Amino acid sequence: MRISTKFAPRKADDGKPLTCTTDTDLKREQLLDLYRYLKLTRLVEERLVNLYRQTKVVGGVFRSLGQEATAVGTAYALGQQDFITPLIRDLGAVLVKGIRPRDVFAQYMAKAWGPSGGRDLNIHFGDMERGFIGPISHLGDMIPVMTGILLGARMQNKSIVGVAYIGDGGMSTGAFHEGLNFAAVQRLPLIIVAEYNHYAYSTPTSLQTACRDLAEKAVGYGIPATIVDGNDVVACYEVMKQAADFARRGGGAVLIEAKTYRRKGHAEHDDQRYVADGEIEWWEKNNDPIDRFERYLLDQKVANQEKLDEITAGVIREIDEDCDWAESSPMPQPEEAAYRVFDNEIVPPSLRPKVLEN
Amino acid sequence: MSTAVKKEHKSAPPERGGPATLVEAIRQGIWEEMERDPTVFVIGEDVGTYGGAFKVTDGLLDQFGRERVIDTPISEGAIVGAACGAALMGMRPVAEFQFIDFISAGFDLLTNYAAKCRYRWGAGLPAVFRGPCGSGVRSGPFHSLNAESFFLNTAGLKIVEPSTPYDAKGLIKAAIRDPDPVLYFEHKKLYRLPRLREELPAEDYIVEIGKARTVREGRDLSIITFGAMVLTALDAAEELEKEGLDIEVIDLRTLAPFDKAAIEASVKKTNKAIVLHEASRTGGIGGEIAATIAEEAFEWLDGPVLRVASIDTPVPYSPPLEDYYLPQIKDVVDAARKLAAY
Numbered sequence: 234m235r236i237s238t239k240f241a242p243r244k245a246d247d248g249k250p251l252t253c254t255t256d257t258d259l260k261r262e263q264l265l266d267l268y269r270y271l272k273l274t275r276l277v278e279e280r281l282v283n284l285y286r287q288t289k290v291v292g293g294v295f296r297s298l299g300q301e302a303t304a305v306g307t308a309y310a311l312g313q314q315d316f317i318t319p320l321i322r323d324l325g326a327v328l329v330k331g332i333r334p335r336d337v338f339a340q341y342m343a344k345a346w347g348p349s350g351g352r353d354l355n356i357h358f359g360d361m362e363r364g365f366i367g368p369i370s371h372l373g374d375m376i377p378v379m380t381g382i383l384l385g386a387r388m389q390n391k392s393i394v395g396v397a398y399i400g401d402g403g404m405s406t407g408a409f410h411e412g413l414n415f416a417a418v419q420r421l422p423l424i425i426v427a428e429y430n431h432y433a434y435s436t437p438t439s440l441q442t443a444c445r446d447l448a449e450k451a452v453g454y455g456i457p458a459t460i461v462d463g464n465d466v467v468a469c470y471e472v473m474k475q476a477a478d479f480a481r482r483g484g485g486a487v488l489i490e491a492k493t494y495r496r497k498g499h500a501e502h503d504d505q506r507y508v509a510d511g512e513i514e515w516w517e518k519n520n521d522p523i524d525r526f527e528r529y530l531l532d533q534k535v536a537n538q539e540k541l542d543e544i545t546a547g548v549i550r551e552i553d554e555d556c557d558w559a560e561s562s563p564m565p566q567p568e569e570a571a572y573r574v575f576d577n578e579i580v581p582p583s584l585r586p587k588v589l590e591n
Numbered sequence: 592m593s594t595a596v597k598k599e600h601k602s603a604p605p606e607r608g609g610p611a612t613l614v615e616a617i618r619q620g621i622w623e624e625m626e627r628d629p630t631v632f633v634i635g636e637d638v639g640t641y642g643g644a645f646k647v648t649d650g651l652l653d654q655f656g657r658e659r660v661i662d663t664p665i666s667e668g669a670i671v672g673a674a675c676g677a678a679l680m681g682m683r684p685v686a687e688f689q690f691i692d693f694i695s696a697g698f699d700l701l702t703n704y705a706a707k708c709r710y711r712w713g714a715g716l717p718a719v720f721r722g723p724c725g726s727g728v729r730s731g732p733f734h735s736l737n738a739e740s741f742f743l744n745t746a747g748l749k750i751v752e753p754s755t756p757y758d759a760k761g762l763i764k765a766a767i768r769d770p771d772p773v774l775y776f777e778h779k780k781l782y783r784l785p786r787l788r789e790e791l792p793a794e795d796y797i798v799e800i801g802k803a804r805t806v807r808e809g810r811d812l813s814i815i816t817f818g819a820m821v822l823t824a825l826d827a828a829e830e831l832e833k834e835g836l837d838i839e840v841i842d843l844r845t846l847a848p849f850d851k852a853a854i855e856a857s858v859k860k861t862n863k864a865i866v867l868h869e870a871s872r873t874g875g876i877g878g879e880i881a882a883t884i885a886e887e888a889f890e891w892l893d894g895p896v897l898r899v900a901s902i903d904t905p906v907p908y909s910p911p912l913e914d915y916y917l918p919q920i921k922d923v924v925d926a927a928r929k930l931a932a933y
Binding site: 348366369376378408579583 | 630632634658659661663664666667668669671672673674675676677678679680681682684699700703704707709710711712713714715746747749769770771801848
């Protein structure tokens, strides 16, 4: 596999503002589609923050501000049949996989019409038809689960790849190691997207691992790795395309490290006291993935500002409609809590015992 | 690159029915399910070339090939996680823990992933997690566990433990066909016990999950138990019979969800109950069953519900220590005498 090691530049080589790689075959329509997904991701999250401030969200809101390009670009390189298992900061990948914003809004507001019917939070659900397996809170657990998805697919003679997203924090878990090691041994087409976003909650990467780059860890599994500029959406797409081709052709597991930066705290409540002064502002000003891609689209004359504004207006319309839909959903009926632990045609629901009801 | 060498040794396929020990019954069950349903596969440590530490999966590799009989790294997280993922894809994994003690290394994925998938997003996860449990075989603190209590408080996992070859085969088949995750515990002391050898039907059958079995009918007192302790209960019952006590023995077979109706019916008949199990007393399933009896059949009771269980220590290694740890026939007899005197 060809490895590109141009990543996370502090500034472009020529001193000009950062943009995206021109080394791509992406067509105009695809580039504009990528732009739409980037904007959709950011604006869905902004709407969630609004809902949170109106106390309509039950629990926390988790942002991917500043790192949207990694999720959007990598997921966009996959086929419909391929599987992803994202982390909380990979909403972009979930949307690219065809999950509608309305489902995400309903989940965050704990509504009955959400895909989990109010039983679980945010993107903690799945859609097998769309190749989306939602995460659980236990970081690393989804790596062995994705290994199993691919093992099952191999037995069914399905030619798919599976992408598991993980962060610099999640890679410290035992489950990450166990899942990737097994996938590597079995030469399963598992692609790890390791997002180096500098912080796991408040803990810097230097306290997670003694490796300089997360990609170094791949050596221990006998698999190839590559490092990509995670804020260059085009580069993220291209690197995943290569990795997916490699895995699909029988090359086995691959690790992609995406260098990016988490500009918001762990969740909305986090005051980020652990971040050095000026660091967030630097990234916002110089290395925002959407700014970079807009610059690229305008410089390369893929679109003019009017076209980009039109796309954004369409995204806002979709968000308005989907948010209205989710808000109109009722909350779940209380006794729904008792159902679906098991197949209820075999084991009856766990209704409250009558003795407690008087 | 080295791979496990396959010598010119071919294990015979299992008989279809006929006389069988417990381990042969389980092997028959898995074999027949793999023949019946191409989505069934086996995954675990040393399950392929070696045929499993206790030979439950012996010969499966020759018959079904490496795609469906998968040797894994020493990695319970990988085994459980991979079984979960494959089950989501519509496969029916039968995952082996070499000893049930090692289930702790897969605990997170079992309790947080396997158990909660259907509840969280409606994704049924038809996987079997099986392995040898139980003490009394001088194996010390790490090869003797009875793990049911770790999982009783986790909604979403079924737990079964057979005590006869007939039930072992019927329950493994039922577990494989079940749409939800099932923990299938096999008491290693019973695997090759000649006393248990019995004739199995040649035709396909299952034993329904969730149903207890009355092993011995009696009027005076119920002993509610499962696994290897069924034999202890039967031996105690025989001794007590000499004293004129007519003991009923209930084999739970399924520990989650356990058969409340069968327990209730037995206690309403005998009015006295002992719960007997091999795991430590505190936090054991005995407390749960005793509480159920107190809630559902208090007016029928003529005495306290007694628990006979192991002491609250790790499982010790040396025979005198382990015998002190475990409930013995005499403990059951003593408890029954005490209760009968009420």
